[in-house]
Amino acid sequence: xxxxxxxxLEAIGARLVDMAxxxxxAMGRATTAVLxxxxxxxxxxxxxxxxVDTLQQELEDRAITLLARQQPxxxxxxxxxxxxxxxxDLERSGDLAKHVAKLAQLRxxxxxxxxxxxxxxxxxxxxxxRLMTKxxxxxxxxxxxxxxxxxxxxxHMDTLHRTLFQHLLDNHWKHGVETAVDVTLTGRYYERFADxxxxxxxxxxxxxxxxxxxxxxxxxxxxxxxxx
Amino acid sequence: xxxxxxxxLEAIGARLVDMAxxxxxAMGRATTAVLxxxxxxxxxxxxxxxxVDTLQQELEDRAITLLARQQPxxxxxxxxxxxxxxxxDLERSGDLAKHVAKLAQLRxxxxxxxxxxxxxxxxxxxxxxRLMTKxxxxxxxxxxxxxxxxxxxxxHMDTLHRTLFQHLLDNHWKHGVETAVDVTLTGRYYERFADxxxxxxxxxxxxxxxxxxxxxxxxxxxxxxxxx
Numbered sequence: 001x002x003x004x005x006x007x008x009l010e011a012i013g014a015r016l017v018d019m020a021x022x023x024x025x026a027m028g029r030a031t032t033a034v035l036x037x038x039x040x041x042x043x044x045x046x047x048x049x050x051x052v053d054t055l056q057q058e059l060e061d062r063a064i065t066l067l068a069r070q071q072p073x074x075x076x077x078x079x080x081x082x083x084x085x086x087x088x089d090l091e092r093s094g095d096l097a098k099h100v101a102k103l104a105q106l107r108x109x110x111x112x113x114x115x116x117x118x119x120x121x122x123x124x125x126x127x128x129x130r131l132m133t134k135x136x137x138x139x140x141x142x143x144x145x146x147x148x149x150x151x152x153x154x155x156h157m158d159t160l161h162r163t164l165f166q167h168l169l170d171n172h173w174k175h176g177v178e179t180a181v182d183v184t185l186t187g188r189y190y191e192r193f194a195d196x197x198x199x200x201x202x203x204x205x206x207x208x209x210x211x212x213x214x215x216x217x218x219x220x221x222x223x224x225x226x227x228x
Numbered sequence: 229x230x231x232x233x234x235x236x237l238e239a240i241g242a243r244l245v246d247m248a249x250x251x252x253x254a255m256g257r258a259t260t261a262v263l264x265x266x267x268x269x270x271x272x273x274x275x276x277x278x279x280v281d282t283l284q285q286e287l288e289d290r291a292i293t294l295l296a297r298q299q300p301x302x303x304x305x306x307x308x309x310x311x312x313x314x315x316x317d318l319e320r321s322g323d324l325a326k327h328v329a330k331l332a333q334l335r336x337x338x339x340x341x342x343x344x345x346x347x348x349x350x351x352x353x354x355x356x357x358r359l360m361t362k363x364x365x366x367x368x369x370x371x372x373x374x375x376x377x378x379x380x381x382x383x384h385m386d387t388l389h390r391t392l393f394q395h396l397l398d399n400h401w402k403h404g405v406e407t408a409v410d411v412t413l414t415g416r417y418y419e420r421f422a423d424x425x426x427x428x429x430x431x432x433x434x435x436x437x438x439x440x441x442x443x444x445x446x447x448x449x450x451x452x453x454x455x456x
Contacts, residue, residue, distance in 0.1 A: 064309060071299040081292060084309065088316065168405050177396050177408045184412045 005070045008062065012083050015059045017136050019090040020200065022052055024132030026097035027193055031125025033104040034186065035118055037111050045101035052094035059087045075207075082203050086139075089196040089203075093132065096193045103182060112182045114175045117167055124160045124190040127153065131197035138201045144208050147201035157194040161187050233298045236290065240311050243287045245364050247318040248428065250280050252360030254325035255421055259353025261332040262414065263346055265339050273329035280322035287315045303435075310431050314367075317424040317431075321360065324421045331410060340410045342403045345395055352388045352418040355381065359425035366429045372436050375429035385422040389415050 026045045033041040063080050066072065072080060103112045113121050131153055138147045164187045167173065168180055202213040254273045261269040291308050294300065300308060331340045341349050359381050366375045392415045395401065396408050430441040 064305065067295065067309075068301045068305055073296045077292065077296055081295075081312065084312070085316070088313070165409065168409060173405055177401055177405065180405045180408050181393065181396060181412045184409045185416065188413065188416065 005066070005072060005076065008066050008070070009072075009076060009079055012059060012062055012066070012080070013139060015055060015062070016083060016086055016090065016200075017139050019052060019055050019059070019087065019094075020132050020136035020139065020197075022048065022055070023090055023093040023097055024129045024136065026052070026094060027100065027125060027132065027190075028129040030097045030100035030104065031121065031128075033101055034111070034113055034125075035122060037104065037108055039105060039108055042101045042105045045097055046105075049094045049098040052091060056087045056091040060084060079207060082207050086200050086203050089199050093193050093196045096189045096196075099189050100186060103186060107182065112179075113186065114179060114183075117164065117183065120160055120163050120167070121186065124157065124164075124187070127157055127160065128190050128193045128197070131157070131194050135197045135200040138204050142204055142208050144205050147205045148213070150198050150201045154194050154198045157191060161191050233294070233300060233304065236294050236298070237300075237304060237307055240287060240290055240294070240308070241367060243283060243290075244311060244314055244318065244428075245367050247280060247283050247287070247315065247322075248360050248364035248367065248425075250276065250283070251318055251321040251325055252357045252364065252425075254280070254322060255328065255353060255360065255418075256357040258325045258328035258332065259349065259356075261329055262339070262341055262353075263350060265332065265336055267333060267336055270329045270333045274326055274333075277322045277326040280319060284315045284319040288312060307435060310435055314428050314431050317427050321421050321424045324417045324424075327417050328414060331414060335410065340407075341414065342407060342411075345392065345411065348388055348391050348395070349414065352385065352392075352415070355385055355388065356418050356421045356425070359385070359422050363425045363428040366432050370432055370436050372433050375433045376441070378426050378429045382422050382426045385419060389419050 026048050029041045029048075030045045032038060033045065063084055067077075067080060106112070131150065134146065134150060134153070137143075138150075164183060168183060173180065205211065205213050254276050257269045258273045260266060261273065291312050295305075295308055334340070359378060362374065362378055362381070365371075366378075392411060396411060401408070433439065433441050
């Protein structure tokens with residue numbers, strides 16, 4: 001009985017790692033699609049999101065079956081509940097990758113993001129993907145120090161987000177309001193994606209140490225960047 | 229034993245209703261703050277969000293204690309797990325109300341939203357609050373028909389969101405890019421808030437019928453509004 005219980009917990013953990021890899025890869029492809037206008041890539045992100053949703057549903061069913069049949073307590077119960085939360089973070093991250101892909105698709109054959117923001121968007125996409133890969137690694141290794149260090153990567157995402165706003169608010173902005181709206185939303189999607197990756201890592205810290213880390217949902221970055 | 233178990237489920241349900249009322253009221257006050265620049269109101273939203281976070285933490289601790297001590301199965305287990313999801317929706321809704329309030333605060337003594345959008349923002353704030361009040365009622369009554377009817381209110385939110393974008397993309401837009409960014413983010417906060425209210429109602433449908441309703445996270449509204 002005890003064996004079955006732990007096998008099942010491991011299977012749930014492996015499923016979370018799969019989900020993290022899938023949504024990280026999806027955000028990478030969505031970014032390339034935004035930068036290149038490659039609609040075939042877009043489609044893989046959009047159809048891939050259905051698979052992520054299915055993975056989440058299966059994971060939840062498994063977790064609930066485990067709770068009902070094996071009635072874990074203490075640490076194991078905490079692992080199951082925390083896994084449900086992490087799967088919700090990852091499912092939402094998949095949605096955000098899909099939103100980026102859909103924006104690229106909607107503006108095709110034009111590009112949603114102007115050329116002079118390419119480098120910033122490329123860097124945000126790259127960082128988003130790396131954060132999610134780290135979250136996947138931390139799910140496997142349970143490395144608390146590495147998890148806590150993710151806050152610095154997230155600070156870098158906030159810096160990139162501010163750079164995006166600085167471009168928007170520059171007096172030389174010449175791409176019109178529609179593009180400003182697209183860039184605002186795209187920036188927000190990357191920022192939220194990074195928040196969810198950090199949240200997954202923080203939940204691992206909670207599982208290992210029993211302590212909640214603060215800052216699971218930092219305030220949003222806004223143009224002038226001087227929120228308290 | 230059985231009695232204690234059901235009392236505890238009822239207490240969790242009552243806590244969810246409290247949270248829904250608090251975040252609905254917070255979004256109402258945040259909207260008034262955006263429209264009037266009333267900073268005292270802003271502060272009540274920002275400090276109130278800490279109370280919502282505390283309520284969520286208490287609810288989660290209660291749910292986990294219930295799982296550990298009473299080991300519910302079948303319907304009761306489903307109620308506990310779904311309550312945890314609903315509390316996450318409500319906690320996030322509180323964050324969104326806080327984001328609206330902070331934007332108002334940041335732009336003070338200027339106003340974040342230009343005068344000609346007052347009516348639309350007022351209507352979005354009013355609808356957001358009404359959707360959350362309905363979600364609270366549905367938590368009490370478990371009225372499936374009323375829960376399903378909330379999709380129509382949510383469609384109305386999408387329509388208001390499109391109206392906002394039409395203003396932004398109008399050639400007569402004269403408020404500059406910074407205000408366009410503020411309006412884009414504000415619109416997104418209301419839209420997501422409404423999504424969470426609908427998600428709470430849909431989760432009640434799932435509890436009563438065992439069926440998942442689709443459309444828990446509809447695609448985002450974007451300027452030209454013609455997403456698939």
